[in-house]
Amino acid sequence: MENNRQISAQQLMQKVSEAAFYVTDLKLYLDTHPDDARALRMFGEASRNAKACFDAFEKRYYPLFATSADCDSDWEWLVGTWPSQKMA
């Protein structure tokens, strides 16, 4: 059970990183092509998709942004795989 959950955290993180990367790459392109209508449309879509992926991951696993950390009982920000660690 624990194992399955971990595997899908990895799979979902793969989707999150792909979605975030698409935004990053389009952003650089738009910095030097600010009037490219097609790229602007693509950015809008990429940006909405990335937000949805972040939300889905944070809802199921752990906060990626400190502003999403739950602070009702304990400090949830500590939970999750930090960049020095590898996802189990």
Next chain:
Amino acid sequence: MFIFTKMTQIPVKINNKNPRLASYILSQYGGPDGELGASLRYLSQRFAQTEKSGIALLTDIGTEELGHLEMIGSIVTQLTKGEGAKSFDRYGVGDYYIDHANGVYPASASGVPFSAAYLQSKADPIADIMEDMAAEQKARATYDNILRMCDDPDVTNIIRYLREREVVHFQRFGELLDMLQSKIK
């Protein structure tokens, strides 16, 4: 400002240990053409850019390079996690162990500590962007050298990815240079 996100641009998951490979890859952390120099170069030069596109591009690429710095640190950590003095010595990097043990220290593969002398900030948008294009090529060449030394597929995949980003950055800086030069004419 910067907001930390608890993820890397692509996941870093290295299964094998190899302190020697770690010491080579460390050059992209604090070496002459590494990610620390790249991020400091762009994030410093952006203050003197005159066009919005230049300010934005240097900010955005400088930020991406900071993320790459974190990925390199993560690769080095995972390649040496749990390895002790004897292992470092067997891999020929006992000298690194003496000074830093399993720590990530900004230095080159040959052990030279990071220096701001690796970069310039000239308040001349064209001179700066030309330096940046050269810097991207040198970073790309360093990743090529690492790929020649690396036979661990977990590491190779990430290094190839980072190498590809340098090619994209070079392309974007070239477009910015054209834009700046056409404004002068």
